[in-house]
Amino acid sequence: MQYVEVKTRKFIYPGLARTLIAKGSIAAVVTTGQISQTAKMLFDEAGIAWAERIPEAEFMTVEAEEE
Template sequence: MKEPHLEIKTRYVHAGLAQKIINKGSVIGVLTTTTISEPAKKLFDNAEIAWAKNIPESAFMPSEAEE
């Protein structure tokens, strides 16, 4: 069995992409730096997958001060 994990996307998440993510069966949350369509949000909600949109890329990249 696959380990539960988060998906991080740097592009728009539409219903087709959301369904592909759901079909993986191991995703517990999706974060995107852009937006998520309303149908995709509903698919994630129905699959009990947490989601967050418009997360700045800087939240995932170490700053030069931290390196």
């Protein structure tokens, strides 16, 4: 089953990107920080969607709506 990986790191570098890709079940990566250009390229090649610089408040709003 595929899932969305949420990271609160300041920076996702290629090493972490490779680790996430190796899991084989991630559909997308969302982070409050930045993703390096190389990591973005690796995600694109692996068919993994990504989004960066998502404000933490966005996560809190969604959580409140689900209750």
